[in-house]
Amino acid sequence: MDKETFEIMVMDYLAGEMTVSDKDMFDTLLKENPEYQKTYLDLEASWHSIQKLNSPEPSKKMDDSFFNMLSKEVEKNQANTSKNIVDEWFGWFRPQFALGALLLLIGLGLGYFLSPKEEASTENNVVDIETEEVRQKLVLTLLEQPSANQRLQGVGEANKIAKVDEIVIKALLKTLNSDTNVNVRLAAVESLTNYVDNPLVRQGLVQAIPNQESPIMQITLANLMVALQEKASIEPFKQLLKEQELDTTVKKKIKNSIESII
Amino acid sequence: MQDLTDNSLMLKVKKGDLDKLGLLYERHKNKLFGFFYNLGNNPSVSEDLVQNVFVRMLQYRSSFSGNGAFGAWMFRMARNVNYDYHKKAAKTEVSSSSSNIEIRDPMNDELNEGIETEGNNALLRRAMAQLSEEKRELLILTKYKGLKFSELAEIIGCSEGAAKVRVHRALKELRGIFLELEIG
Numbered sequence: 234m235d236k237e238t239f240e241i242m243v244m245d246y247l248a249g250e251m252t253v254s255d256k257d258m259f260d261t262l263l264k265e266n267p268e269y270q271k272t273y274l275d276l277e278a279s280w281h282s283i284q285k286l287n288s289p290e291p292s293k294k295m296d297d298s299f300f301n302m303l304s305k306e307v308e309k310n311q312a313n314t315s316k317n318i319v320d321e322w323f324g325w326f327r328p329q330f331a332l333g334a335l336l337l338l339i340g341l342g343l344g345y346f347l348s349p350k351e352e353a354s355t356e357n358n359v360v361d362i363e364t365e366e367v368r369q370k371l372v373l374t375l376l377e378q379p380s381a382n383q384r385l386q387g388v389g390e391a392n393k394i395a396k397v398d399e400i401v402i403k404a405l406l407k408t409l410n411s412d413t414n415v416n417v418r419l420a421a422v423e424s425l426t427n428y429v430d431n432p433l434v435r436q437g438l439v440q441a442i443p444n445q446e447s448p449i450m451q452i453t454l455a456n457l458m459v460a461l462q463e464k465a466s467i468e469p470f471k472q473l474l475k476e477q478e479l480d481t482t483v484k485k486k487i488k489n490s491i492e493s494i495i
Numbered sequence: 496m497q498d499l500t501d502n503s504l505m506l507k508v509k510k511g512d513l514d515k516l517g518l519l520y521e522r523h524k525n526k527l528f529g530f531f532y533n534l535g536n537n538p539s540v541s542e543d544l545v546q547n548v549f550v551r552m553l554q555y556r557s558s559f560s561g562n563g564a565f566g567a568w569m570f571r572m573a574r575n576v577n578y579d580y581h582k583k584a585a586k587t588e589v590s591s592s593s594s595n596i597e598i599r600d601p602m603n604d605e606l607n608e609g610i611e612t613e614g615n616n617a618l619l620r621r622a623m624a625q626l627s628e629e630k631r632e633l634l635i636l637t638k639y640k641g642l643k644f645s646e647l648a649e650i651i652g653c654s655e656g657a658a659k660v661r662v663h664r665a666l667k668e669l670r671g672i673f674l675e676l677e678i679g
Contacts, residue, residue: 240663241656248637250644276663279670282619283634288529295528295542299520299549306553307513314511 234262243273247280368394369401376404381414388420397428406437415447422453429461442469448480455483455490467491501565509556519565520549526639527573533635534577535624547576567646570636574650577632622673630665637662 245251246259263270368390375387388408391401402425409421428434438457445451451473458466470487473479479487501522507515527548531541551572552559559568623631636647648658 237660241659244659244663275670276666279666284638288532291528291542299546303517310513
């Protein structure tokens with residue numbers, strides 16, 4: 234065996250990079266050659282003393298300065314990244330962006346001066362009126378549905394109508410007086426409060442007071458009447474107070490409301 | 496788990512996720528400190544050099560391909576950092592690494608070792624100081640578990656076989672110096 238091959242084998246053996254069969258072969262070689270064995274043992278001692286060579290622990294100061302350096306780099310990197318994105322965007326699109334903006338402005342200007350304003354507004358008005366009509370029909374249809382959900386939806390649609398006609402108001406008042414579901418009735422009160430300037434609505438609300446059996450409806454109407462300072466409501470409230478089955482809390486509330494209105 | 500290997504962490508750093516360098520630092524700071532310290536630098540200089548390695552990793556992160564082992568890339572950088580430091584120090588007449596080895600008090604270094612081992616360690620350090628810088632570096636690198644001869648060869652830029660032969664001869668020389676010092 235030449236010198237170099239032996240040297241390589243020793244290092245493989247010491248570093249544990251030898252296969253089991255090569256290791257066995259190397260052990261046999263050492264046993265059979267005392268000179269190789271002596272060389273190996275000398276090197277093994279040096280090898281192990283180097284492996285055992287230790288060093289102190291680094292100080293905490295090293296960690297501090299490393300993490301300071303890292304956080305500065307991270308900040309710098311983030312700033313660069315956002316700057317790059319902006320630069321890239323404007324770098325790529327600067328001429329196109331300017332031209333695009335100019336064309337848009339010209340387009341808008343031309344559109345503004347050349348548009349047939351009156352015709353458009355007339356058309357828009359016609360469309361608005363048609364939409365309102367369709368919506369009113371929808372409200373009336375929905376309020377007639379057997380499902381409480383759909384009736385609630387009908388009241389919701391009524392809220393979207395800017396100017397309701399008498400038919401819709403009557404339909405809402407009918408709902409307030411006769412709907413079986415208290416939530417629908419509450420929604421109807423809420424919807425009608427949008428049109429309290431209409432005498433028909435105020436009258437309808439006052440007339441609805443004696444028809445209400447649900448305490449929550451009675452309290453809601455009492456609050457509304459106080460807010461409207463509707464003196465015409467005093468008489469129906471007094472009638473309501475005469476009823477034996479009236480809830481004591483409601484009774485107290487109505488009495489307070491009457492006093493507030495007077 | 497694949498995401499947590501040194502290579503994948505360094506690739507993330509390369510892509511801009513610089514925070515991941517913190518993890519690599521935690522994993523390798525002691526190894527690097529030991530490398531610089533055992534090469535003969537005093538603790539304070541060793542700490543500065545560890546910091547310089549990580550600064551360099553950030554600077555040259557784009558050069559990390561992920562094909563070789565991270566350890567090899569890191570130690571190659573550490574060697575360059577050490578070389579640059581001593582080149583600069585020689586110019587400014589700062590004390591050289593070998594003198595540091597000789598003046599260092601072993602009692603402060605190996606507090607937990609037995610007296611005999613302390614003596615051997617001190618002798619070993621003196622023997623190491625008499626080796627050429629290249630051989631000393633080679634022997635120190637063999638200390639790090641996980642660094643195979645193929646990677647060591649990659650660090651020093653030679654074939655695997657040549658790396659083994661060089662380590663073998665450096666060990667033999669160290670043994671000779673050690674025995675001389677022991678007798679003397």
